[in-house]
Amino acid sequence: MQTEIRDLMHIPKIDLKAYEYTLPEDRIAKFPLKKRSDSKLLHYKNGDISHLHFYDIVGLLPADTLLVYNDTKVIPARLIFQRETGARIEIFLLQPLAPTTVIPEIMLATYPVTWETMIGNSKKWKAGEVLKGQVLIGEKELILSAELVDRVSRQVKFSWNDPNVAFVDVVQATGEVPLPPYLNRKAEESDKNRYQTVYSEKEGAVAAPTAGLHFTQEIMDQLAQKGIQKTQVTLHVSAGTFQPIKAKEVTEHPMHSEQIHVTATAIESMIKHQGKIVAVGTTSIRTLESLYWYGVKLIEGKGEELKVEKLFPYEERSVLPPVEAAFSAILQLMQKKNLETIMGTTEIFIFPGYQYQVVSGLITNFHQPGSTLILLIATILGENWKKIYQEALANEYRFLSYGDSSLLWMEKSVS
Numbered sequence: 001m002q003t004e005i006r007d008l009m010h011i012p013k014i015d016l017k018a019y020e021y022t023l024p025e026d027r028i029a030k031f032p033l034k035k036r037s038d039s040k041l042l043h044y045k046n047g048d049i050s051h052l053h054f055y056d057i058v059g060l061l062p063a064d065t066l067l068v069y070n071d072t073k074v075i076p077a078r079l080i081f082q083r084e085t086g087a088r089i090e091i092f093l094l095q096p097l098a099p100t101t102v103i104p105e106i107m108l109a110t111y112p113v114t115w116e117t118m119i120g121n122s123k124k125w126k127a128g129e130v131l132k133g134q135v136l137i138g139e140k141e142l143i144l145s146a147e148l149v150d151r152v153s154r155q156v157k158f159s160w161n162d163p164n165v166a167f168v169d170v171v172q173a174t175g176e177v178p179l180p181p182y183l184n185r186k187a188e189e190s191d192k193n194r195y196q197t198v199y200s201e202k203e204g205a206v207a208a209p210t211a212g213l214h215f216t217q218e219i220m221d222q223l224a225q226k227g228i229q230k231t232q233v234t235l236h237v238s239a240g241t242f243q244p245i246k247a248k249e250v251t252e253h254p255m256h257s258e259q260i261h262v263t264a265t266a267i268e269s270m271i272k273h274q275g276k277i278v279a280v281g282t283t284s285i286r287t288l289e290s291l292y293w294y295g296v297k298l299i300e301g302k303g304e305e306l307k308v309e310k311l312f313p314y315e316e317r318s319v320l321p322p323v324e325a326a327f328s329a330i331l332q333l334m335q336k337k338n339l340e341t342i343m344g345t346t347e348i349f350i351f352p353g354y355q356y357q358v359v360s361g362l363i364t365n366f367h368q369p370g371s372t373l374i375l376l377i378a379t380i381l382g383e384n385w386k387k388i389y390q391e392a393l394a395n396e397y398r399f400l401s402y403g404d405s406s407l408l409w410m411e412k413s414v415s
Helices: 054-060 103-107 167-174 210-214 217-226 264-272 282-299 323-337 372-381 384-394
Strands: 005-009 040-045 048-053 066-070 072-074 078-082 088-098 113-120 130-137 140-150 155-160 202-205 229-236 258-263 277-280 315-317 341-346 361-365 405-409
Touching: 040 054, 040 384, 048 054, 048 384, 054 217, 054 405, 066 264, 066 282, 072 229, 078 130, 078 140, 103 167, 103 202, 130 167, 140 167, 155 167, 202 229, 210 361, 217 229, 229 264, 229 282, 258 264, 258 282, 264 323, 277 282, 282 323, 282 341, 282 361, 282 372, 323 341, 372 384, 372 405, 384 405
Parallel strands: 040 405, 066 229, 066 277, 072 202, 277 361
Antiparallel strands: 005 315, 040 048, 078 088, 088 113, 113 155, 130 140, 140 155, 229 258, 258 341, 361 405
């Protein structure tokens, strides 16, 4: 049955100042701990806060939990070229443009590819100049070329002189780890491993889903032994995740679009699951909630393009379908098109006023003040987010990507 829709938007007024806090520079973790699971863990449930370590998480999760991981893999998206004059040009990969915008496909391309990029020192890159660099893959030496196709839109075409080598191999051999800008340091050799989850599989992210950095294979084995189920989704994290909110009206912030890939098996596991669903990281929660709204669009007859615009969830509706119906609508589309994996994009903007549809809890790090991610956290916790962050600061938690973790359960009522 199609849901009745009104052309109204139920969007609360957001005062961004209410989501600021003071984060001292020395509380930003510049480097990871020696052992992933030694990070601190703040556990919040029903108003109570406890301070533990991440290796305690096995005992905190009920046996009927379904954990949802984001299995994206960070690519070394920072490519450095040296002009003959000695000038250094840095090209940061953002979004693929040609011959395809599908990330898994372009990573396997063996012919020229074009990306939207950020370019450091672009004024030194002369019109018509092709930058070249040597790439060593095993014993094979290649030449990687970069051509500025469009300076205004920062489109760069990359080519290399071996049709047997995929773009992902070129990037892995020559690129640098794209550490977050707030770390204010160059990537080191150890970052290649540590700025990556132990379960990462699908190349394409330019930032790590950092909540997953605390997991070790040992912990994952212990979770499995307890009977805790897991499934994986893919959201290729974009650089837009670090974009500060500058718009006067928060809802006018240009939310970044990110590519999602989800298997029918993952969707089926969530439909069948009777217990709690816990998202590992804000990227997983964005994926799960976006999937729900994909299904809503299908039920509402709004076309088969799986795309969630940033404010689509805030349209006023007299009725919302249950999660099972929304997910089943996606499965029906996949069966109709004979798809095992469905791909879409989301720019979903989650801020106070949003009602979560899929998840019961979230594993996440501690985020920047006044950011889109703080708004997401406040949507889970209400005003208690301030209490939790004050507790974390008072107990010397380490913040941001390489920082400590938290396990947060949904408030029964969030205003």
